[in-house]
Amino acid sequence: MGTGISMRSPYGLQIIENCVTCPHKESRLFCNLAPAALQRLSEITSSATYPKGATLFVEGQPARGVFILCAGHVKLSTSSSDGRTLILRIAEPGDLLGLAATISGRPYEVTADVIEPSQANFISHADFLNFLREHGEAALRVAQELSETYQTAFAEMRTIGLSHSAREKLARFLLDWSAHHPSDNGAIKFNLTLTHEEIAQMIGASRETVTRLFADFKKRNLLQIKGSSVILKDKRGLEQLLQEN
Amino acid sequence: MGTGISMRSPYGLQIIENCVTCPHKESRLFCNLAPAALQRLSEITSSATYPKGATLFVEGQPARGVFILCAGHVKLSTSSSDGRTLILRIAEPGDLLGLAATISGRPYEVTADVIEPSQANFISHADFLNFLREHGEAALRVAQELSETYQTAFAEMRTIGLSHSAREKLARFLLDWSAHHPSDNGAIKFNLTLTHEEIAQMIGASRETVTRLFADFKKRNLLQIKGSSVILKDKRGLEQLLQEN
DNA sequence: CCAGGAATGTGATCGGGGTCACCATATCGA
C-alpha cells in the first residue's frame, strides 16, 4: 500500500514496516500519517513476542495501554465469578487490543490470552493519549477503529441475544466465520482452530451441544470436517436455519 | 460547570446552552472546546423536537449523521427478521445516537425510537467528519465517548451471555439500573418506566417470565413496586442471586 | 367519563438444551 518508511529508532523500523506491510487490513490505523506523527509513534512503541498461553491483560485490571497485534492470534474473553466464560472474539494481526479501556481510562473489560505465538507492539496509556492529543488525525482513526470494534461486538450480541436455539447460533457463527475467510461460492472452505468448548463459549452454549450440533450438521450434509478445516457444503441450507423456527 | 457561551447563529445559542448546562453529564463531549470549534459546531448543528413514537433512524439505513439527545428518552433496539427485538439501552440526555455508524460510515446498527417527547440536535455525516478532522481535540472526545458506549454495550452482553437463568438476568438488570440512579444504601428507590415486555427484551427473556419473576421477587421481599417506582428493599439479597446457581 | 387497547397476572403444556457420567480418540511433552 503506502510507501515504505524507515527510521532509525530502536523499534521504529520494524514497527513501521509491520504497519505499512500489514497484509490483513489496508489503510490501517496508523499508516499514512504525517512523518512527524509516525516518528513520534515509533518512539513510544515497544515490541515484544509472546508464547502460546501468555496473557496480555486481565479483565478488571487498570488499563496499562494498548497492544497492536502484529502476528498471531489472541483470544478476548470475559468470565463470571463462577467460572463461566464468554469469548468475544479472536483478534487477528492488525487489531488493537485494550483500546477502549485505554482511551476511556477504565479497567480492561476483557482478558487477552495468546493462543498461538504472537508479536505485538505496546503503547502505554499516557503516551498514547498524549500522542492522540497532539495528532488529531490519529484520534479520528482511533474513533473509526473503535466504531468497528463496537459493531463487531454488537453483531455477536445479536447472535447471542436474538437467536431462538443453539442450532441457529451455531449456524450464524459458522456463516460469520466463513465470511471473514476467502469465500468460494458453492462450497466454502476455511480453518477453524477452535475447540468445541471454545465455540460453545462464543455462542453461549454447552460443549456437548456444540458437539451434537456438528454431528447433526454433518448428517444433514451441510458441512464436512477434516482436522481443523471446515467445508461448508451447503451455505444455503445453513442460512435457512436462521429463518425457520 | 463551564462559563456560558452565547452565539448568534440560528440554533447556536440554545445548543451551546444545552451543552454547557447539561445537568446529566459533566464535562460533556463538546463542552470546553476552543471558541472557534464551538462556533463551527453551532453552524453545522440543527435542532428539532420529536413526539413520542417518532423514529430517529432505523437499523440498516445508511448513516445520515449523529443525534445529540438534549431532552427526553430514546430506545435503542435491534430486531431479527422474525420480529424478535433486543433492546440495547435507553438513551438519556447527553447521549450521542448513531455515533459509531456515522464515524465508520456503515449503516445504523440499531433503531432509535423516541419513547417520550424529546429534543435532539443533529449533525450530518459529512459535516461531522469534517469537523472532527479540523478539530482533533473533539475527535479524541468522540473516541472516549465511543469507548464508553462500547463498555456499556459490553456490560449488557455479559448480562445476557453469562447468566444461567432468567432470574439472574433480571436481578442483574435491576442492580445495574439502580446503580445509574441515586443510591441510598439499604433501600434504593428509582423509577422504571419500562413495560415488562420491554424489560424482557432487554434481558433476553419472555414477557411472562418477567412478570412471574417480579411476583417472585416481591414475595421474597426483595423489592416493592408502586406504579412506575421500584424500591429495592434487599439489595444484598438480589446480589446473592447472582452468585448461587 | 367511558371504551377499548395496552399492560399485567396466571395456569397448563412441552421441548430444548444444560448437566452428569462415561468412554473413545487425539495430541503433546518428557
Place this chain on the structure above:
DNA sequence: TCGATATGGTGACCCCGATCACATTCCTGG
C-alpha cells in the same frame, strides 16, 4: 515412544422457561 491430559462423542435425565390461552387491571384519548 509412551503415558498423561486435552478434546471429542454419546446416552439419560430433567428443569427452566418459551409458548399458548385466557382473565384481569390499568390507563389514555376522544
